[in-house]
Amino acid sequence: MNLRELHRHLVVARRLDEEAIALQRQGVLPAYAPMKGQEAAQVGSAAALDPTRDFAFPTYRELGAAVALGVDLVGYLASHLGNWHGGLYDPMASRFAPFNAVVGGPVTHAVGWAMGARLDGTGGVALTYFGDGASSQGDVHEAMNFAGVYRLPVIFFCQHNGWAISVPSERQVAGGSVAARAEGYGITGRRIDGNDVAEVYEATREAVDRARDGGGPTVLEAMTYRLGPHSTSDDPGRYRPLAEERQRAQDDPLLRSARLIGDEEFLAEAESHAAKVVREVREGLLALGEQPGEEMFSFVYREPTRALLEQQRRWKESADAQ
Template identity: 65%
Template sequence: MSAPRPADPHPETTGTASPALLRDFYRTMLTARLLDEEAVALQRQGVFPAYVSLRGQEAAQVGSAAALDRDHDFAFPTYREMAVALALDVDMVGYLASHRALWHGGLYDPMRSRFAPINAVVGGPVPHAVGWALGERLRGDPGCAIAYFGDGASSEGDVHEAMNFAAVFAAPVVFFCQNNQWALSVPNDRQVAGGSIAARAAGYGMPGVTVDGNDVVAVHAAVREALERARSGAGPSVIEARTYRLGPHSTSDDPGRYRDPDEERRWRERDPIARLRAVLERDGHADTAFFEEAEREAGEQAIRIRDGVSSAPPPGGEEMFTHVYREPTEALRAQQRAWREEAEL
């Protein structure tokens, strides 16, 4: 696969970033795109039982992750934040192990990477992020949390309760909504009252910002500002990154049943990777050699990760009984004994 080329002859970004940072953004976003394609192929080949693509949301994820303080902050992802994991140097074979159903939450070290276990509950990462952030504030530590969720999750009660709790207690957390226009097959206008998720922040007494989620520079600047605000003790913020899911909701979904092809075409013309490439070319920050090298390195990394997760050994059956309870119950021990006896037959 070749990197997407820009359809817009006049690319724009909001804010500024150094040429070196822009090139880093491009490399990470491109690697995420190619790895995402490999993951979809693994699902089609039966290696993954299911997979959730991030195609089209690379700028929102990479830009937000790059703003984090890797020594102190913590990211709380859903099942779609593969590019966030990549940007935070998570062990990607361990990350994708969850999609292969080798281990719930992934086989990477969350504490080292500052990337919490994958959470497949809709809206689930949001209260977790608030709890962690409040702990940081009570300890007097400088860390901030970023909670990832989608436009569909914004309608969950857990998200509203977490926002209210965070605002009351001035928890240092950034609520980062990737509004990709579709809550599975339900469009924004059918499930987001008022048309804006960021506007809801006012009801909790916190700032809400809407940003172009396909502009990696704008996303990075907005998240950095929100983190600085939280770190200063001013409390939480809501950022709504407006982007688009270019692929299906998951590999079991058919967007052709509910989306207009013209809508998809318009958003493909705003592809975040092509857009960043156009900015780099226009401003003279990268040449053909850079793009060729970036594509070669990204492709090699994606293949290496693909092969690593494909060949990873499955866990032993005993792990079904591990970490269920801190102190195993007698009923659990009995189930484990019964399983062991059957396994040995």
């Protein structure tokens, strides 16, 4: 994939991210976790996957990865409505797992999937996202150790954006580097420029090729910066100075790729394309309407528990009474 294709994904991700924030402010979405500033890390890494056999395991902030993998974006944003299990897109078709709000949660899922890929011999590689804050979770350490022992085809992709909500990384990442921890698990670790979409793409592709060839897992630490709040309920002005945000905004990944491309006609076309995508996604999301309430009890367990059936009965009685 060339820089122009990657840039088109960057612009779609940025404009749709802005629209999602607007939708939350308008009361359409209950909550949203912005990813402004992290587009290059997400787009570059996801674009390096083979969608016919690899699988990505996101957190709740990987809109850019969803764009790069061609996920149904109406279905993706529908996840934020909280009215259905895992959103309305098909994870198997898109190779993009339902997003995970558990801190560090997708990491263990990716390692389990990678073990399955090793056993079935398809050559598939798992890519899992997590932040510098999540790197302090015990699940992440256990997953890396397990993957190292079994030489599993998995890439641990850390978006090091400098903040674990309001806690700066220097106060919770011992040693200062997530990639450096890889050596302790006997696996490859590399720190990369997370705002350079081409570097992210090449580094991830190398890690994918190594994993596919039996070289084992890789930890990629993409150094980036969260230009916005942690979530739409967060106020970053309470814990970091505005001067810092303005200074870091000069390294905006969209501005960097635009400067490298330098073709004003193409850049304008990319913005026009993004505006069209945003308009279609907004219209599609607003047209969804409410999902049937009884669906909240579907697909929770393979065999419904007695407690779940009782909850369903009480809900139906309440709904009928209204």
